[in-house]
Amino acid sequence: MPEIGEEVQVTEKIVQEETLVKKIVSKRVDKIVTWQERREKMKGVCKNCHNQTHVNNFYQQFDNLVNLYDEKFAKPAQAMMMALTEDGVLNPKAPFEHEAQWVFWELWHHEGRRARHGASMMGPDYTHWHGMYEVAKHYYMKFLPAVIKAAAQKSDEMKTKYEQKIEELLEREEHLWMKGLSEEETEVLKSTYKNRYNE
Numbered sequence: 001m002p003e004i005g006e007e008v009q010v011t012e013k014i015v016q017e018e019t020l021v022k023k024i025v026s027k028r029v030d031k032i033v034t035w036q037e038r039r040e041k042m043k044g045v046c047k048n049c050h051n052q053t054h055v056n057n058f059y060q061q062f063d064n065l066v067n068l069y070d071e072k073f074a075k076p077a078q079a080m081m082m083a084l085t086e087d088g089v090l091n092p093k094a095p096f097e098h099e100a101q102w103v104f105w106e107l108w109h110h111e112g113r114r115a116r117h118g119a120s121m122m123g124p125d126y127t128h129w130h131g132m133y134e135v136a137k138h139y140y141m142k143f144l145p146a147v148i149k150a151a152a153q154k155s156d157e158m159k160t161k162y163e164q165k166i167e168e169l170l171e172r173e174e175h176l177w178m179k180g181l182s183e184e185e186t187e188v189l190k191s192t193y194k195n196r197y198n199e
């Protein structure tokens with residue numbers, strides 16, 4: 001993070017002899033506007049038409065979606081990619097050599113982006129069906145298998161290592177639904193419905 005008064009190098013695009021060129025220029029930091037200040041300004045716009053509660057609730061919901069995406073899918077996927085690179089399975093100079101790299105990229109840039117933009121623009125269909133639904137489906141059904149596939153191309157040991165890694169990952173609370181309900185849980189659910197509908 002730069003500080004006020006500090007000199008920084010900034011890339012600017014300027015027109016030179018009718019072509020757009022990039023030039024590095026020296027600038028001095030005048031003030032720093034944090035994201036919190038930027039958000040307050042944005043909320044000020046919303047408050048022209050909506051009340052405080054409505055606006056706060058919107059941002060609460062939006063942040064929750066982005067955090068869910070980050071914590072449940074994006075950060076663990078990133079960690080997996082970094083581990084694969086450290087283990088020499090992925091070559092950082094060949095970013096689209098393996099299927100895992102394509103799927104990872106799309107989780108972030110395609111369906112993940114639709115989910116985040118959908119939430120920011122109040123589009124439920126984009127947030128859910130074109131967004132988080134596909135993020136989850138592709139994470140479990142494409143990304144994790146592609147990780148094992150890439151590791152297996154390196155060696156049998158790598159394959160085992162990543163199979164174990166993924167098994168551990170899926171033990172985390174947020175993924176347990178994948179395993180389905182135990183008999184006890186099924187009974188609890190059944191009796192809940194029985195009580196509720198008095199049957």
Ligand code: HEC
Pocket residue numbers: 042043045046047048049050055058122
């Ligand atoms: C110029 C007035 C105006 C401003 C400024 C404004 N809105 Fe709205 N907003 C509306 C109106 C009018 C509706 C209802 C539209 C409708 O129902 O078709 C609405 C609807 C919404 C809804 C409900 C959408 C839905 O699908 O039910 C949300 C959430 C919302 N606005 C959030 C925001 C946020 C966040 C901001 C600031 C970033 C903002 N609005 C700025 C006028 C405004």
